[in-house]
Amino acid sequence: xxxxRPVGDPALLDVRIGRKAYTTASGDRLEVLRxxxxxxxxxxxxxxxxxxxxGKTTMLRIIAGLDPDYRGTIMRPAGRLxxxxxxxxxxxxxTVDENIRLVAPQAGEAHxxxxxxxxxxTAHRSYYPGELSLGLARRVALARAFVxxxxxxxxxxxxxxxxxxxxxxxxxxxxxxxxxxPVTTLLVTHDVDDAxxxxxxxxxxxxxxxxxxxxxxxxxxxxxxxxxxxxxxxxEIVNRSGVDPRPGA
Amino acid sequence: xxxLVSLAAFLAAWSAGSLATGEQMLPSPAxxxxxxxxxxxxxxxxxxxxxxxxxxxxxxTLAMAVGTALGYLMGRxxxxxxxxxxxxxxxxxxxxxxxxxxxxxxxxxxxxxxxAAIAINKVPNAVVTIREGTRALDPGLDEMSRVFAIPRxxxxxxxxxxxxxxxxxxxxxxxxxxxxKIVLVAELLGRPNGVGFEIGIAFQLFDIAxxxxxxxxxxxxxxxxxxxxxxxxxRRASRWRSRTA
Numbered sequence: 001x002x003x004x005r006p007v008g009d010p011a012l013l014d015v016r017i018g019r020k021a022y023t024t025a026s027g028d029r030l031e032v033l034r035x036x037x038x039x040x041x042x043x044x045x046x047x048x049x050x051x052x053x054x055g056k057t058t059m060l061r062i063i064a065g066l067d068p069d070y071r072g073t074i075m076r077p078a079g080r081l082x083x084x085x086x087x088x089x090x091x092x093x094x095t096v097d098e099n100i101r102l103v104a105p106q107a108g109e110a111h112x113x114x115x116x117x118x119x120x121x122t123a124h125r126s127y128y129p130g131e132l133s134l135g136l137a138r139r140v141a142l143a144r145a146f147v148x149x150x151x152x153x154x155x156x157x158x159x160x161x162x163x164x165x166x167x168x169x170x171x172x173x174x175x176x177x178x179x180x181x182p183v184t185t186l187l188v189t190h191d192v193d194d195a196x197x198x199x200x201x202x203x204x205x206x207x208x209x210x211x212x213x214x215x216x217x218x219x220x221x222x223x224x225x226x227x228x229x230x231x232x233x234x235x236e237i238v239n240r241s242g243v244d245p246r247p248g249a
Numbered sequence: 250x251x252x253l254v255s256l257a258a259f260l261a262a263w264s265a266g267s268l269a270t271g272e273q274m275l276p277s278p279a280x281x282x283x284x285x286x287x288x289x290x291x292x293x294x295x296x297x298x299x300x301x302x303x304x305x306x307x308x309x310t311l312a313m314a315v316g317t318a319l320g321y322l323m324g325r326x327x328x329x330x331x332x333x334x335x336x337x338x339x340x341x342x343x344x345x346x347x348x349x350x351x352x353x354x355x356x357x358x359x360x361x362x363x364x365a366a367i368a369i370n371k372v373p374n375a376v377v378t379i380r381e382g383t384r385a386l387d388p389g390l391d392e393m394s395r396v397f398a399i400p401r402x403x404x405x406x407x408x409x410x411x412x413x414x415x416x417x418x419x420x421x422x423x424x425x426x427x428x429x430k431i432v433l434v435a436e437l438l439g440r441p442n443g444v445g446f447e448i449g450i451a452f453q454l455f456d457i458a459x460x461x462x463x464x465x466x467x468x469x470x471x472x473x474x475x476x477x478x479x480x481x482x483x484r485r486a487s488r489w490r491s492r493t494a
Contacts, residue, residue: 093411103397
């Protein structure tokens with residue numbers, strides 16, 4: 001099904017999904033993705049924006065190698081993959097620190113301490129996740145993805161269902177972490193504000209079956225963007241997607 | 250405190266029953282205690298308890314190891330589940346007595362035959378419980394283990410096993426009680442020592458006090474195992490829950 005392709009630059013992400021369909025319980029074929037093709041350069045942050053339920057998570061699972069049942073080819077950056085799922089997916093029976101050490105036994109104490117510091121988790125290192133709020137649990141999931149110093153990072157709606165100020169703070173923390181150590185990143189969100197502030201390249205998806213409506217490389221680096229730039233990027237995304245862009249809508 | 254009251258009520262009912270039916274049918278607690286002391290002084294009590302306990306331990310360990318492995322396999326692999334399920338139903342419904350008698354006939358009146366027969370009786374229960382636990386594993390955490398390339402054994406130890414712990418504890422608890430009941434039957438039928446053998450002798454002599462003496466002594470041992478081993482294991486395995494609101 002997934003034909004071999006010549007390997008080019010091993011640092012880039014190259015996605016070519018021809019078609020992805022499910023068989024539903026009633027026996028119908030339900031098409032989720034069609035003709036998704038894009039490339040991310042090394043260190044580039046691609047942000048996928050699209051309506052809820054359009055198949056973004058399905059796409060991420062294919063790219064992460066969790067779902068082999070699709071037509072097309074995926075070339076992932078060689079090396080370690082870090083991922084933040086939509087739910088925190090941390091081990092409730094291990095402390096925060098143990099959760100982090102489980103994926104990165106080689107990571108030193110200083111490295112972990114610095115990461116906990118950035119994410120405001122220092123005081124919670126020895127807590128069990130059941131004692132944490134959703135915002136803190138999300139931070140643990142982020143710490144886990146960053147502690148392995150990934151060569152490729154996948155973030156599936158890492159800010160969803162957090163209140164606005166908290167989401168903004170966490171977004172800044174993510175930005176700080178990717179600025180500290182550039183990594184090819186694929187971020188999925190339905191919040192155009194996140195997209196405009198974090199992305200180097202924006203991919204606007206349609207409703208199901210998801211296709212790419214627009215691919216927008218953003219010329220200005222993240223740090224140099226003014227509020228005006230962000231507003232115009234947001235307007236552009238909204239314009240290209242043709243749907244109500246308000247977060248949570 | 251409530252447990253002590255409950256225990257006292259039990260002893261009172263026993264004494265009353267003994268008075269009503271007579272020492273012959275139901276010896277009083279004092280008579281049974283005297284019998285326990287007598288058996289303990291001769292050393293027979295400790296020897297037989299030890300022998301039976303060793304058999305319980307061997308059969309229980311064997312059954313839990315095999316049952317957990319098979320249950321996990323059947324919970325994970327559909328083919329194994331389909332192939333194993335009819336066997337499971339047969340074994341679940343095969344009377345313990347049949348397995349023990351056949352084991353003794355085919356393998357002789359040996360220690361190995363006894364322990365294997367007892368283990369075979371327990372295995373299907375463990376399989377059913379662990380299979381249920383395996384089916385309830387969180388697929389999201391399996392995906393997490395795969396994405397982060399956690400080595401298989403490590404993922405099993407830290408991601409899978411803690412999720413199975415309550416099921417393993419449940420299987421252990423029911424297993425312990427099942428195994429020690431069946432051990433007595435196996436001893437009665439084909440072993441020259443152990444609590445079951447002693448009860449068989451006492452039965453032939455209609456020595457009810459001795460029957461009760463061995464029963465109570467062994468029950469006390471099982472209770473001690475429950476309190477000293479099983480409950481602390483459960484507390485340890487669910488320690489992360491206790492602090493959760």
